[in-house]
Amino acid sequence: MSLLWIRRDLRSFDNPALNQAVQSGCRYALYISTPKQWHLHHDAQIKLDFMRRHLLEMGRHLTQYGIELVHVSVTDFNEQQDCLINFCHDHQIEHVFANSEPEFNEQQRDKALLDSGLNITFYDCDVIASRGRILNQSGEMFKVFTPFKKAWLKHIRESGAECIGWPKVPDNLPQSHIIFAEQKLALLSQQLNSFDADENQSEEDCHSSSLSSQWPLADELMEKVVPHFLDDKVGVYSETRDFPGIKGTSGLSPYLAIGALSARTLYQQLLHRYPQLIEDVNHPAFCWLNELIWRDFYKHLLFHYPKLSKCSPFQPKYAHTKWPGERVHFEAWTRGETGYPLVDAAMKQLIKTGWMHNRLRMVVASFLTKHLLVDWRLGEQFFMEHLIDGDFTANNGGWQWAASTGCDAQPYFRVFNPILQSQRFDPNGDFIRRYIPELKEIPNKYIHFPHEYMAQQGLTDIYCSLLVEHKAARLRAIAFYKG
Structure with a gap:
């Protein structure tokens, strides 16, 4: 028995942990919400609502693989560890698959789970170029963006950045597993109504009107918004992106923040339309790729300098x-x-x-x-x-x-x-x-x-x-x- 542990990776496309879980015959996916931890990390109510909607959509996707999505709510990361260990014991789970999270608290939690003896495999999937691979000649992380970008481009030219697509639906999957997962989805929907409730939050915060309904789900975005942006807007992005009175940006950052889209997918979509882009930094569309490289830059920095998660300035x-x-x-x-x-x-x-x-x-x-x-x-x-x-x-x-x-x-x-x-x-x-x-x-x-x-x-x-x-x-x- 294996388990998919869903974290900040609320998507089915280009999700390596999900791919491995499906290949292993996984029947359960677990999401452990931590309202107190979110409150301590200052996550916005509108972001939590956005996560809730995509988690439910993830549950619908998982039913086609016969995987039941289980939601459990605890207070913080300490209780999250105990919850995962107990779930694995109760369901006789032998292997857990999860995608990595780079921040300090998350890394400490994951290290504690590994030290406990839990058989868990982590995958790096929220960056285009894997962490630790873009280094200067001294084997250290770059401290300036431009040389990082040059090294990043060289690495991508040589090694590529393939997204892994959709998991393959098992050929021998019993229909009963799919039906069971679909039946459980209705119960999950009811549970998620209290998804972000935290006893330390005020009543006003818990019933915020600033919900995410104006933002479509990632599936609709990939079908309509992303193609329109890449076909019609990315070529003039450098000319329009700085003017707040017009819609000149992609609007994709909320989806990247919760893992509803992967940066590798967007990179592949961009390169499919502009194959020469990785060689031609003067191409008009490169300006948007540059933003994705900046995103990688900051995530690589955190990997090498965990002090950034501790309210410390980079410059001592x-x-x-x-x-x-x-x-x-x-x-x-x-x-x-x-x-x-x-x-x-x-x-x-x-x-x-x-x-x-x-x-x-x-x-x-x-x-x-x-x-x-x-x-x-x-x-x-x-x-x-x-x-x-x-x-x-x-x-x-x-x-x-x-x-x-x-x-x-x-x-x-x-x-x-x-x-x-x-x-x-x-x-x-x-x-x-x-x-x-x-x-x-x-x-x-x-x-x-x-x-x-x-x-x-x-x-x-x-x-x-x-x-x-x-x-x-x-x-x-x-x-x-x-x-």
Whole structure:
């Protein structure tokens, strides 16, 4: 008897643990939810709802292989270990198949299970190039992205990155196994109604209205959205991706974050359309592939530097920095009340939708860490608490990049000007007006910094005042970092 342990891999396509489980004649798949652990890791309610929907869809997929998906809820990873061991004992499981998770707590849990004597095999499936394979001439992890990318491309050219497709349905599978799995699915659906309930959460959090229904399931996405993006949009991605007022990005990050899609699948789909892409870095579509390589970069970093999971900056010189930012300024930032329209519109987009445009993530992170000198870890946590695509490695890497504390981060003296960013990437103020309707009557000329115009027109009460003045804040930031 074997068992498939489902974790952050809620898909059937390109799932090596599932493939091996099916080949071994597996009849059970186990998902052990950990609401308290999710709460400690600041996972957003909208993300948990997205996971719940895809877990149920995974259960439907598994029925064709005669595999029953069992859901058990415990509090945290310690109880998760005991639950898995007991399940294997009760069902006489001899081998467990699972896909790896790179974060520190997850790695400690998995090591404890192996040390306990449990026969478990882990597979690396959330990156395109396997961890530990992209190293410099000294055999160490790269600390700058560009040489990592060059080595990554060389490795992929030589070794490839094949996704393994769908598991083969067993030829001799009794119909009774399929029927039994389908019957259990109805019970599973009822169980998952309390999927993310945590005794430490407030009633408001547990009944959040910010659910994921606006995001289709991965099957529909792969059938309709992905082909449209790769056929019609990826060629102009470099020209459109920075403008939040238009739909120029892929919108695939939530699916990658929970493992509903694999990066290898997207890579193969892209290479199928543009076979020359791996050799031609100047091709227009390479800009999007570059984003997938950045994703691998951050995940490889965590593999080599587990301290990143412990709230530590990548650059040791920032380890004991005393951030002078005020709590009241941080709270105003979370509400979208900084007085800079693009920053405020971006934060309101996050609160309202559970997602934020990538260009705006850089703008608001720079504003919090440089203009307000607030500890980047507060922003990192706030993002995780609200993002449907909250992924630790990408979120941590992005925040440390903005705060100049990370690997290959922007120089400390680079401070985004939120007014110029607004003028460049939302020239007519369309995005700003969508999320700050009180500014809808402000002329385009003044929409990026409306305060002088509002004072002239006697409209000072329709929008919040400035938290800080840009020029003064920039000089303060440079002096602080230099010190």
